Structures are given as C-alpha cells and as structure tokens.
Amino acid sequence: MPDGATRQSSAARALLPAGLKAAPVWLWRLVVLAALLLLWWAVAVFVGRNFVPTPQATALAALRLIENGTLPNATAQSLAVFFTGYGLAAAVAIPLGLLMGGFRPLGATLDVFVNALAATPRVAFIPLIIVFLGLGFEAKVTIIFLGAVMPILINTYTGVLSSDGELVEMARSTGAGDLAIFRKIMLPGSLRSIVAGLRLGAGIGLISTVVAELYTSVRGLGGLLATYGNTFQMDNYFVVVLAFAAIGALVTQGLRMAESRMDRWQYQEERAS
Amino acid sequence: MAYDARPEGPLGGARDVAPPALRVAGVSKTFRPRDGRDPFTALSDVSLDVSDNTFVSILGPSGCGKTTLLRMMNGLLAPDNGEVLLGGKPPRPGPDVGFVFQSFRLLPWRTIRGNVELGLEETGLSRAERRERALRYLALVGLSRFAESYPHELSGGMKQRVALARALAPEPSVLLMDEPFASLDAQTRELMQMELLRLWERRRGVVVFVTHSVDEAIVLSDRIVLMRSHPGRIAEVLDVDLPRPRWDTDVHTRREFVELRHYLWEQIKAMVLASAEPGLFGSGDAPG
Numbered sequence: 001m002p003d004g005a006t007r008q009s010s011a012a013r014a015l016l017p018a019g020l021k022a023a024p025v026w027l028w029r030l031v032v033l034a035a036l037l038l039l040w041w042a043v044a045v046f047v048g049r050n051f052v053p054t055p056q057a058t059a060l061a062a063l064r065l066i067e068n069g070t071l072p073n074a075t076a077q078s079l080a081v082f083f084t085g086y087g088l089a090a091a092v093a094i095p096l097g098l099l100m101g102g103f104r105p106l107g108a109t110l111d112v113f114v115n116a117l118a119a120t121p122r123v124a125f126i127p128l129i130i131v132f133l134g135l136g137f138e139a140k141v142t143i144i145f146l147g148a149v150m151p152i153l154i155n156t157y158t159g160v161l162s163s164d165g166e167l168v169e170m171a172r173s174t175g176a177g178d179l180a181i182f183r184k185i186m187l188p189g190s191l192r193s194i195v196a197g198l199r200l201g202a203g204i205g206l207i208s209t210v211v212a213e214l215y216t217s218v219r220g221l222g223g224l225l226a227t228y229g230n231t232f233q234m235d236n237y238f239v240v241v242l243a244f245a246a247i248g249a250l251v252t253q254g255l256r257m258a259e260s261r262m263d264r265w266q267y268q269e270e271r272a273s
Numbered sequence: 274m275a276y277d278a279r280p281e282g283p284l285g286g287a288r289d290v291a292p293p294a295l296r297v298a299g300v301s302k303t304f305r306p307r308d309g310r311d312p313f314t315a316l317s318d319v320s321l322d323v324s325d326n327t328f329v330s331i332l333g334p335s336g337c338g339k340t341t342l343l344r345m346m347n348g349l350l351a352p353d354n355g356e357v358l359l360g361g362k363p364p365r366p367g368p369d370v371g372f373v374f375q376s377f378r379l380l381p382w383r384t385i386r387g388n389v390e391l392g393l394e395e396t397g398l399s400r401a402e403r404r405e406r407a408l409r410y411l412a413l414v415g416l417s418r419f420a421e422s423y424p425h426e427l428s429g430g431m432k433q434r435v436a437l438a439r440a441l442a443p444e445p446s447v448l449l450m451d452e453p454f455a456s457l458d459a460q461t462r463e464l465m466q467m468e469l470l471r472l473w474e475r476r477r478g479v480v481v482f483v484t485h486s487v488d489e490a491i492v493l494s495d496r497i498v499l500m501r502s503h504p505g506r507i508a509e510v511l512d513v514d515l516p517r518p519r520w521d522t523d524v525h526t527r528r529e530f531v532e533l534r535h536y537l538w539e540q541i542k543a544m545v546l547a548s549a550e551p552g553l554f555g556s557g558d559a560p561g
Contacts, residue, residue, distance in 0.1 A: 170378040173347055174443075175367030175395035184391070188382045262382075 053235040058242070061235035070224070075243060078209055078220035081137060082247075085144025086205040092145075093152035093201075094194060100153075101160025101190070102182050111157065118150040122208065126215050135217040140209070143216070147208030148201035155197025159190030192262055199255045206248050292361060293322040294479045295346065295447060299355035302341055314504035315341040318355070321498060321507065325446075326477040330490035331498045332537065334544050338505025339483040343449050346481060347372055359447060368396045371440030371448040375455050377432040379424040385435050386411065386420040392439040410438040413472065430461035434468070441472070447479045454489070466492055470520040487537045491530055492519060499537065501544050508540065 037055050044054040053061070065071040100107035100114075125146060133139040163186040171181045213222025221240050228237035300319045305312040315338040323329050331339045344350040345357050347370040357364060364370055371392075379388045389407035398406065411417050414434040424432055433453060440448060454462045466489060473480060484490050490497050494513050501508045513533065515524050524530050 166374070166376055166378050167380065169349065170372070170374060171391070173349060173366050173370070173372040174392050174439075175365070180394070184394075185380070188380070191382075 050232070051234065053238055057235045058238045062239045062242075065236060065239055071239065071243065074219075074221045074224050074240075075247075078213065078222065079247070081140040081212065081220065082144060082205055082209045084137075085141040085208070086148050086202060088141065089145045089148035089201060089205065090152055090198060093149045093197070094156050097153045097156025097194075097197075098160060098187070098190075100157045101163075102186060107157060107161070114150070114153060114157070118154060122146045123211065123215075126211075130216060139216045140212040143212040144205050144208040147211075148205035151200035151204060152194070152197040155200065156190065156194050159193025159197075160186050162193070163189040192259065195255060195259050195262070199252060199259075202251045202255060203248065206244070206251070210244065294325040294327075294360060295321075295323040295481070296358040297321040297342070297346070297355070298358070300342070300345065300352040300357060301354040302338070302345070302350070302352055316352075317504035317506045319505070319507055320355075321510070323479055323481070323496075325479060328473060328480045328482065328493055328495045329498060330482045330484055330494040330496075331500060332484060332487065332490045332541075333500030333505075333508075334502050334541060334548075335485065336505070337500040337502035339485075339500060340451055341505065343451050343481060343483050346370070346447070346449055364447075368392070368443035369445050369447070371443065371445040373433075373436050373440045373448070373450040373453045375452040377424075377429075377436045379432055379435055381424055384421050384423060385416060385427070388424065388435055389439045389442050392442050396443050406442050407438075410442040411435075413441070414438045414468070428461075429457050430465060433457065433465060437469070437472075444476075445478070447481070450480065450482045452483055452485065455484070455486075462489075467520040469493065470518065474518050474520070487534055487541065488525070490537070491515070491533055492524055497537070499540060503548060508544075511537075 040052075041055050044052045044057075062071070100110055122143070126143060129139050129142050133142060167185050167189070168181055171185050176184065209220070210222040210225065213220045214226055217223075218226050221243055224240045225237065228234075228240060298320050300316055301314070302316040303312050303314045319338075319342060331342065333339055341350065345352055346359070346364055348357075348364040348366050359370065366372075379385075380391065383391070386404070386407050389410055390403045393403040393406055396403075408417065408420060411420055414437055416431060416434055416438070419427060419431065424435070427435065437453070454465050457465060470493065480493075482490075482493055491513055497511045497513060498507055499509045499511065500506065511533070514529050515527060
C-alpha cells in the first residue's frame, strides 16, 4: 500500500544523482554546517574582525572560557533557573489544562483569563516581579515560569477539548464512566498536543532565561552576554550565543524524540486517513 | 424497579406469554437545536417487540431515525415519550449491550488485543481473564496473528472485525450494529456479512442491524423493520422466509429473495420520490 509520504520522498530522491541517494540526513547537516561556517568566516573577513570574530577566534575564545570555568559555571546557573522555571510551569500547566478540559465549566470560566494573560507581553511583569521578589533566583524562575506556562496550558487544554467525540461515545457504550473515559480516551488522545506545548514552552522558556538574566541580577549565560556585549569582547560574545543555540537544539531534540515515540501509532494514523 | 406494575397499554395483553427480549413501546424523540432552528422529530410513536435469538434489520431512507432508535436501545439516548425495555429493564450502556459503529472507532494507541480488552474493562473480569477472553474472540474473527499489532496496520475490513470482537467479547445479550459495513468495499462487505452470520449461528441472541442496503437486510435477517422518514416511524415489519444457515449458499438467486427485494425496492423508491424535489427523478414533465 503506497502512501503519500513515501511516494513524495522517493520522487524527491529521484531528482538527485544516484551516488547521493544513499546519503543520510546527518551528512547533509554537516554540509550545511560547513556552508554556514564558510559564510561566517567570509562575513568576518569583509565586515572586520572587531565586529564579527572569525570562527577560529571564536573557537579559541570558547576553549579559554571552558578552561577557566567561566562558561561551565554560567551554563550551570542558566540551566538551573531554566529547568526550575520550566519544570514548575509544566507541573502547574499540565494538571490545570487537564482539569480545564475534563471539567468543562472550569475551562469555560478560566479560558478567557488564560487567553488574556497569554496575549500580554510577559516582559510587562518584570518590574512588578522585581518589586516583589528582588533580583535573585526566585525572580528569574518566576519570569521563566510565566513565559513557559501559557503555551503548555493552552496546548493541554485544547488537546483535551479536541478529543475524539466518536471514541468517547464508543467508550460510553461499553459502560465506561466519566473518569474512565477521561483516563482511557481523553488523556492519551491529548498526549501529542501536550508534548507540542512542552516544546513551545521550552523555546519561550529559553528566551525568558536570557531576558531574566539581562533584566534582573546579571548572571548566567545572559549575564555573560551583557558583559561581553557592553565591553566589545566579540569573540567571547559569540561563544555565548552559540552556547544558547546548542542548548536550544538539545532541549528541542529531546522533546522531538519523545514525540516520535508516540508517532509509532499516531502519526501513521493521520497519514493513513 | 417493579416493571410488572406497568399500566396496561396496547401491548399489555401479551404480558403473560414469554416477555420479548427487547421492547420498544410508543417511543418518540424530538431534537431541539439550540441555535433556534426548527425542532426535528426523529421518531414518532415507534413500537417494536423483538423476541430472543432473533436477527432484526432496520431498513429505511436517511433521516428515518434508524440510528436514533439504535442509540435508545443501549441507553446512550433517552426517549421523550414511551419506553425501551431490555429484558424488562431500561437499557444502560455496558457489557450487556454490544455496539458496533460504522466508523470502526479503535483506539490508535492501543494494540488490537488492548482494543478488544476495552470492551471488557467494565465487566469485573481480572486482567488475565480479560486477556484470555480478548484472544479467544480475536481467534473467532480470525485475527489472532494481529493481537499485538496497532490499528493503523490493519485494513478496513480487519478493523471492523476487531470492533466486532470488541462488541462480542463481553458476551452481550443484545448486539446493536449501526451500518457497520457501509464504509467497506463491496467484496469485503459480503465477506463480513457471511462472517457475521457464521458467528451468529454459533451463539445466537438478539441482533439489531441498521442498514440502508436492501440486499444486506434480506441476507442477514429474520425480520426486517421498514421505516419511513419525516417523522421517523415504522412503515411495515416483514418476515424473511429464507432457510438458515445462509452463509454457505448464495441466497441472492432464490425466488423468495428476489421477490422480497423487489417489494422493498418499490417501497423505498416510493418514499424517496415522495420526499424528493419534483422532476428530480426524470418523470415525464421534466423540462428539456
């Protein structure tokens, strides 16, 4: 049974010369990486090394910052605030979203406020947070929490709301009660949406980490970013930017792997219909 | 509850004979849409008795309330007036009534065995017993090999056999089927009809089978309930005088089949023509 996705990708492969057909994705990623490095190097040469350091200079700076402990320490500080805020956001948003979706009157009451809060720029709360919590760890965690909580909450809620009415009716016909239907149909049905929310929340959480470290006490990777930027240490500055990119890639990749575990059944189901 | 205290109705006289397994008495149902559209009377004064070990088909054009009637028989829906009694009691969704839907409604995240076990989870059976029972019913529908597969790996006919196993596994006294083979291709559909007959010969009980296929209704049933629409009501109840078992011979060529088919076709055609736009079916006065 040939399905759409396979046919499409084999058509795309047919356009390539025979030798390249077998090339795996990671090889192509390396090619793109090399092209980006080349572009970076060219920009550094043309724009001037004071503004954009060369890849070599950045690599040397990275080695130096790792050796003297600056980068590992800052990364540890940033990850600590990120994972605390993000973990709290998930711990609050998933149960609350499930409750709002499972218990309709609660969802109907709260969703206006959730949407209002989601539309407000969270930066607007930072002065307030500083007044209440100061500039330390708690303030940073709160800023990340506020950033990450909304996408997780909204995705969980809509995931439960959009659970398949036909499956719910089927379960009801077997005699299942509300609680059993929630556990057996709604919860597994919304899992994919919850993980998508976690992925969105992780992205916003990382951005919030930088914002928090720039606006409150200058620490962690965000703090290094401010210090190096303000003092024109562009090679060190680039190391920090790359560190952020690496963390973002790792976190999203981890969640994507969790998603593809679920694809075993769900993705195929969508493709088949 | 004491249903013997039910007041004498038009059907009350038959009470001292064996009570019917399934009784529908004077049932009406009107849906009132919340958005202000006109209320829609799905069923109007429908009465029907089905004795045990009988295969009944409900046949009729769309909009005649077939599906509404079926949902009342397992308690998913309550009638406005009248009553539905199953073994003397109002039906409640659960293991005593099996339901097979047109769309197969399998859980994509459960294995085939897990899907069949879902039907058993309200029965009080232990985990091991549920597993054993699910495997037994999967064997009965010929899907033992696929017990640990996922629904997306199966064809439409196989999925519906899983749904059938799920409905049969709790060993219900009544099996309700809502156009179960309508989304299958013609060949699979005939195979599934024979499969259903074979299963039913082994272990009888009441089957109420909703369909809009005249042939399907005749091949499967002991009795055919012909319904008309707007509002949904029973037009006629016919007995099917074809010998059983029917799954090892081709009944389509028998005289009784051909005559009944012709009669039912005429009835349904008349119903459809009466409710259609004038001229739609190319009578003499159609323009051009």
